[in-house]
């Protein structure tokens with residue numbers, strides 16, 4: 001389950017950031033998760049709770065902010081949502097597209 005590894009790195013970053021602002025505890029964390037990361041929200045919450053145990057993040061509320069996958073087509077200049085991992089322009093069928101969002105996975109903010 002890749003959520004475990006992702007959560008571990010998120011917590012590592014979070015602990016570093018918390019340390020920087022000299023936080024004693026964290027009450028709420030907002031994480032941006034791109035659609036293409038294929039993260040299961042339940043698994044992420046479960047892993048978060050598990051890895052947060054005995055750290056200053058323990059008991060923090062995890063808020064998952066989903067980012068839909070979007071791309072721009074170089075053929076017709078349209079921007080569109082990518083659904084079901086279909087990397088093709090839905091207007092002109094071009095495969096010459098550029099991903100503009102959907103691969104995010106980072107801590108957006110946290111509250112102490």
Ligand SMILES: [Zn+2]
Nearest residue numbers: 073076089092
């Ligand atoms: Zn197109």
